[in-house]
Amino acid sequence: MKYLVVGGSKGIGKACTEQLLEAGHEVIVAARTNNAINHLPVEFVDLDVLADVSALEDFDELNGLIYCPGSINLRPFNRLTEDDFKNDFNLNVYGAIKCIQTCLPALKKGTGSIVLFSTVAVQQGMAFHASVAASKGAIEGLTRALASELAPNVRVNAIAPSLTDTPLAEALLSNEKKREASEERHPLKRVGKADEIASMAVHLVSENGGWITGQVIGIDGGMSRVR
Ligand SMILES: NC(=O)c1ccc[n+]([C@@H]2O[C@H](COP(=O)([O-])OP(=O)(O)OC[C@H]3O[C@@H](n4cnc5c(N)ncnc54)[C@H](OP(=O)(O)O)[C@@H]3O)[C@@H](O)[C@H]2O)c1
Numbered sequence: 001m002k003y004l005v006v007g008g009s010k011g012i013g014k015a016c017t018e019q020l021l022e023a024g025h026e027v028i029v030a031a032r033t034n035n036a037i038n039h040l041p042v043e044f045v046d047l048d049v050l051a052d053v054s055a056l057e058d059f060d061e062l063n064g065l066i067y068c069p070g071s072i073n074l075r076p077f078n079r080l081t082e083d084d085f086k087n088d089f090n091l092n093v094y095g096a097i098k099c100i101q102t103c104l105p106a107l108k109k110g111t112g113s114i115v116l117f118s119t120v121a122v123q124q125g126m127a128f129h130a131s132v133a134a135s136k137g138a139i140e141g142l143t144r145a146l147a148s149e150l151a152p153n154v155r156v157n158a159i160a161p162s163l164t165d166t167p168l169a170e171a172l173l174s175n176e177k178k179r180e181a182s183e184e185r186h187p188l189k190r191v192g193k194a195d196e197i198a199s200m201a202v203h204l205v206s207e208n209g210g211w212i213t214g215q216v217i218g219i220d221g222g223m224s225r226v227r
Pocket of ligand 1: 008010050067068072166
């Protein structure tokens with residue numbers, strides 16, 4: 001099978017890339033850098049999702065697309081600017097829309113599956129999360145709308161993680177005190193690992209996930225559902 005991981009060079013996307021390769025699949029990674037994956041046997045497409053994504057037109061057939069670029073821009077609501085909201089929307093949502101529209105013919109041909117990323121902060125209200133929650137809320141709506149529109153050929157699902165140890169979360173886990181406070185907030189008393197999120201993404205795009213569409217799956221140490 002042939003999978004495209006947009007943002008497959010770091011964090012959760014890199015873990016998806018590694019797990020797909022281990023399972024014997026062909027993997028294309030699209031990102032702005034490839035330093036952390038240049039030892040891996042992938043096809044690399046140098047691409048900024050905020051700019052032109054037409055390089056993704058070249059694929060004839062794809063069995064899956066995982067879209068990983070995203071942000072954690074945490075600020076009090078009154079300090080969030082119009083640009084903050086627009087920038088978060090462009091990276092989290094419009095980038096995904098552009099990539100899906102560009103790859104759709106190839107995904108339809110490959111009876112493909114799409115995985116997008118939301119956040120626990122959509123189901124669970126959290127202070128300072130207004131901008132990211134607004135964008136990721138849009139991702140959850142997009143997931144269900146596309147799952148309906150593209151069925152039965154293309155499945156569409158999303159994963160909503162809580163804090164996961166990746167480059168994106170570096171500033172939130174930059175010292176022991178911050179890490180311990182984050183661990184303590186979760187019912188399972190730790191933060192997530194990139195591999196734990198990636199294994200669900202890989203399941204969703206693979207044939208084993210073949211009867212799942214329109215779902216937003218929380219992988220969050222219990223944060224969204226458990227007191
Ligand atoms: N980590 C968390 O705690 C957490 C929590 C909730 C939700 N999420 C969501 O989960 C998803 C994955 O998060 P992560 O923590 O793995 O993020 P990450 O560590 O920042 O990795 C993001 C990936 O996307 C690529 N990327 C970023 N901007 C890009 C752009 N403009 N054009 C092309 N590629 C771009 C990065 O590669 P380059 O820099 O090489 O381009 C990298 O490969 C995100 O949507 C995030 O919002 C994460």
